[in-house]
Amino acid sequence: MITEGRVMTNEPSTRLRYDADSHLMERPDWLSSYADPGIRERLDDLCPRSLKDQMRELLGIAELRKDEPVLRQWAEADPFAVKSWAALGAVFPEERSRALDLMGFGAQLVFSTYSINQFILAADPEVRNGGARAHNRGIVEFCAADKRLLPVAVVPLEDGDTAAQLVAEAIEAGCAAVWIPPITPTRISPSHVELDPFWARLQDADIPFVLHVGTSGGQVDPVYHNNGRPLSPDLFGGDENMRSKDYMALPELPAKILTALILDGVLDRFPSLRGGCIEYGAAWVPAWLDRLDRTHKYFSSTESSLADLREKPSRYVREQLKFTPDSSEQVALLMEQLGDELLMFSTDFPHPEGGKDPIGSFELALATVSEERKDLFYRKNFAQLMGSQE
Helix, strand or coil: CCCCCCCCCCCCCCCCEEEEEEECCCCCCHHHHHCCHHHHCCCCCCCCHHHHHHHHHHHHHHHHHCCCHHHHHHHHHCCCCCCHHHCCCCCCHHHHHHHHHHHCEEEEEEECCCHHHHCCCCCCHHHHHHHHHHHHHHHHHHHCCCCCEEEEEECCCCCHHHHHHHHHHHHHHCCCEEECCCCCCCCCCCCCHHHHHHHHHHHHHCCCEEEECCCCCCCCCHHHHCCCCCCCCCCCCCCCCCCHHHHHHCCHHHHHHHHHHHHCCHHHHCCCCCEEEECCCCCCHHHHHHHHHHHHHHHCCCCHHHHCCCCCHHHHHHHHEEECCCCCCCHHHHHHHHCCCCECCCCCECCHHHCCCHHHHHHHHCCCCCHHHHHHHHHHHHHHHHCCCC
């Protein structure tokens, strides 16, 4: 459920905002502490090796803040300025409510950060599925104390029966959305009829699925980094996150997954199913929509699944999907191209990618947009994705 909240900024008037992308920052033992005993020792390490020293240092700051008023004042002065494990409410749930009060958001979707990498690529289904169960227990507990925090579960889609069981458990536990793993499928497409019970459970529970950037496996095949030159550091100075070619390839995976769900009829079979595409930007969406409709036109004569669709592919997108643009994109122009119903506000808090002033950045990008249309972007489209009855 989405609760009321008012943003306190330097704007002349306050505005209600919902954040479609935020995270917790896990401690090294976070996932294992929620895992069943049989898989605890089989889970991978928490985070990339290049970040371990940084993690220890920033976790130390977060721990000290409990007893040091000066550190609390520093973090509270501007919650967006302090990032990663040191950010207010990034690690300890009792701080997250204070962070929300200061940011003024009426709701935040809450994703994990690194823990999905500890299990999602595991070849052993016991580890993969047991890791997902542990993850979902942990994310629910982190969000439990504040109704504004909306926990996002992870459900692997390698097996239809298991996916249906895991999503039922996540729904029963109180998860508000389900994250489709950010990896290339290894056995069946997300649109396989074997997974229809999974999609049916989401639809019946009125809970959306979401796609979100993940570091599992990287964004581009590593062969493209083998160019005969020294490998540059990633965006944050390490060696295992994102480089320029990874960034260019970001939209490819969500485009493939969403294309399969649309052209293979999942959104047609489950017309009340809703989905969000988070942190992949939106500049690619207009061309993708045009290509979807042209593909439907060209191939309907030879592919019966396309001929059976009741609507043009772009219609399913407009009725059932939402996207989060980056503030560096031409957001006002994208609203003109796509319509006002597809785009949502997000901060990526407390990750560095969200910037130190996400509200100001989006206000600047939306300077020419009316207040009514801004309200769709900041609030109403998110509420529609989440099934809120406002």
